[in-house]
Amino acid sequence: MKRNLGPAYVAPQALWITVFFAAPLLIIVAYSFLQKGLYGGVEPVFSIQAWVDMANPTLLKVTLKTLWVSLAATIVIILLALPCGYSIARSKNQALRLFLVIVPFWTNFLVRIYAWISILGNEGFVNQALRFLGFRAEGFQFLYNQGAVVFVLVYMYLPYAILPLFSTIDKFDFTLLEAARDLGATRMQSYTKVMIPNIKGGVITAVLFTFIPIFGAYAVPLLIGGKDSYMLGNVIADQLTKTRNWPLASAISMSMTLLTAIAVFLFAFKKPKEQQTVKDIDPLSQPNGKTIEFLHRSPEQGKKKPSGKGAA
Amino acid sequence: MKGSDVTVSNVSKSFGSFAALKDVSLEIKKGEFYSLLGPSGCGKTTLLRAIAGFEDPDYGVILIDGSDMSGLSPDKRHCNTVFQSYALFPHLTVFENVAFPLRIKKTPARLIKELVMKHLSLVQLEGHADKKPSQLSGGQKQRVAIARALINEPSVLLLDEPLSALDAKLRQHMLMELDSIHDKVGITFIYVTHDQQEALSVSDRIAVMNAGVVLQVGSPQQIYENPATEFVARFIGETNIFKGKVLSRNGNLNVLQIESFGQLLVDDETPVEVGDTIVVTIRPEKIRISNEQLQGDELNVVKGIVEEPVYSGFQTKYIVRVEGGGRLTTFRQHANWSEGIPDIEWKDEVYLSFSARDLVIVEKSPG
CATH class of the missing domain: 2.40.50.140 (Nucleic acid-binding proteins)
Incomplete structure (x- = not known):
């Protein structure tokens, strides 16, 4: 008899997930229920103080702002990524354009943020150029406000939306757009009523790929934003390094993770409807349409195949 | 007679250096079942797309009932197309596919239901209204595409190789059905095909095309019995x-x-x-x-x-x-x-x- 080696094959991955994902997560959960240590760290005493501390108006304000900024950035990203993905999918040199989308990834995330600072900063390239052209000498303050944070976030995460949207649009049958136009739809209606519903999967993926990391953004609001641009990521970091309230940092992290997880499940994993495929039947051998219909409904004909298309 | 007459007048169209249509002129009469027949790449589909409004001719004009179609987008033309790949909207049910043009026009819901059911019964698909296109067979998809193209009551129906994806026996059957739909609705049908048998059996008149040029226009009998050129003789039968x-x-x-x-x-x-x-x-x-x-x-x-x-x-x-x-x-x-x-x-x-x-x-x- 053959021995079942399944568990042995799965073991490395199970170990990996346990050590690097499940265990840290559990540690964070545990920390949130412990007492904070005096200079950081935790005391091994059970406490729900951290969860009680979360109920404060400042934190609520930051949470709402984080949601607002993430939402705004995600919407802008999707609105930009749709035409980008569309034009790449319809382009003759897809490879080159995809390459150009990916090129920024060769530079480190932080370096790219500093690049924006040196472009848009008070003594940055744009201000120097404007001064040279005779605009006001003191320059413009582009950075250190909410708008700048959204702008740089959009720049950072745009490729993550373009790539899934491109791959879905690339599989989209463009004849459908012509059919819609032929049937009386305007160009805009052909996109909103035919293309968008058919690339919904890609849009959902793009939203998840951008909203989730932006929701946890830390570096961009820290370096680009002003005093009022703090997001949840910055609050957690401060609790960890400055205020040294590790249980509260853990509790906020856990809440964010839960919130995101619930949203993802509601948003993306709606069960796709079951569909069945039907083969051609020669109507000449059938006396009338009714028979065909009957045949299509009979169990032999209508063997149900679960649709292979996942939502995300 | 319902339907429109379609005049194609000295139409030329090139894609880069490839001349798809070279000075093509045709007179299609009201209510005619008119076929554009030729091998692939002969320009017949380009001509159909130009009539539908998907391609702008480089030269020449297309007139429908005497009015110039130049610059008019497909949604402004009173003709509808049955696409080779059917182009059914996969996210909509059969009913909603057929209702699509009416929803665009914001037709009242009650009227939509009545019109859609009428057209579904024209193509014998009453029982399939709630299915998605992926649940239909090729022949059924074809019927949905026809019903959808007819629901706006166009004066010209353009058919782009509508039967090429079906197997031989089903093709014969659908062809006869198309013919009877043509008799019922009485509008002009312009039918693009590379299959001479299809064209001969249903057309009132046929235009045989090759390399962007119309070689002969005539009834199936004229085309078959009296081919104008060696190409026509070889291509037909x-x-x-x-x-x-x-x-x-x-x-x-x-x-x-x-x-x-x-x-x-x-x-x-x-x-x-x-x-x-x-x-x-x-x-x-x-x-x-x-x-x-x-x-x-x-x-x-x-x-x-x-x-x-x-x-x-x-x-x-x-x-x-x-x-x-x-x-x-x-x-x-x-x-x-x-x-x-x-x-x-x-x-x-x-x-x-x-x-x-x-x-x-x-x-x-x-x-």
């Missing part, structure tokens, strides 16, 4: 083609010297001169194959050996090598199989007889 020199002529009767056949009599109105090189064609079913030599006026009789009999049930096709070395194809129908007509078999010596009137001149060049 099976045929025998000969090339030869005119030796003498007496009225319409020409004596033709053909290299590997000897002399043939050709009775055709096309004016030719002695010494012209001409190409003539004759359909296989016009050639009679027999064991004994037949006699008659203006009858060409050629002796030969059966090189290849191809039995296909209702008839046998014989490929005969004649004395001069050339080959002729002929059909013999098995209408009265058992009535003592001697069977003709492989390597039999046979006579092929055909009337001079059945030979048609398709090309001529002087000298």
